[in-house]
Amino acid sequence: MSTTAPTVVAQLVETMRALAGPHPGFRPVHAKGLVCAGTFRGAAQARSVSRAWHLPGQPVPTVIRFSNSSGNPDVHDGVANARALAVKFQLPEGKHADILALAIEGFPARTPEAFLEFLQAQLPDPATGKPAPEALSRFLDAHADTRAFLERLAQKPVPASYGQTSYYAEHAFLFTAADGTRRFGRYRWIPEAGEAFLSPDSASQRSANFLREELENRLHKGPVVFRLLLQVAGEGDATDDVNALWPADRPLVELGRLEVTGISPTGAADERRLVFDPTNLTDGIELSGDPFLLARSAAYSISYDHRSKGE
């Protein structure tokens, strides 16, 4: 497993905080969120992929957070941006396993170092107060994978509902089945209601919090449901590169069904307290060699420290 220098991780969080501006007590990215409760039930096939405790089919309580990846807690819901779904499966003895996922496949960069460069290219130049005009285009010229990610985002800029977009956990993880078979896979959540997107123009006509209002209305009619699928790697598929998307014909194994049942009445306090972390795993699921995973865990803990000190 390759590791990222602690200075790079610290700079990542500092740069995110600088880009977000001062919002004490909020996350520097994914600042605007909505905490929900729900129940997950594993599917019959799940154990053919992983022996993890939460997959055989019993109801597992979950804490869920939908979010907008912007660092502005007051961002208008119509702004084009990657939305996210973070799910915490509550396991026995106070343990948990997390899946963090984005509505767009892949990520703006394939390594933490390149991601830092991407963020730094957007920082204001102290002389002008604005980002250097060519900094981002220079970065994009050198990083075709970033351009490809931004093009995918432009196809699905704003979901019509948090419950009407798929979410991808991006990285590969290593799964061990009940019979000991080991294989790599990538999670994706598929909305039972189907996908629906808005153009930024039409979304900007809606209210600033329309995604929250829409979800509240939808939940009055019943649970919002996602299927959890695992895309299983084929021979030779990269398992340490978040932007090496696997061919569409790779098998998808049904792992289970998440029912989002309600919005937390104590959402604001939950948001401060909650930390979702892709390295929160359980027996039957392990990290791949993707360098992002450990870097993210370190970054989330620095971010939580700032938040809990009200910084």
Ligand code: HEM
């Ligand atoms: C080195 C790369 C990355 C860095 C430095 C980073 C940093 C952060 C930080 C600081 C937070 C706020 C955490 C908190 O305060 O609780 C966050 C949240 C989040 N990140 Fe990342 N991130 C990175 C890559 C990714 C990737 C590849 C994904 C893809 C799934 C992702 C998905 C999320 C999600 C879903 C949240 C919101 C979690 C929540 O609802 O609390 N991040 N990220």
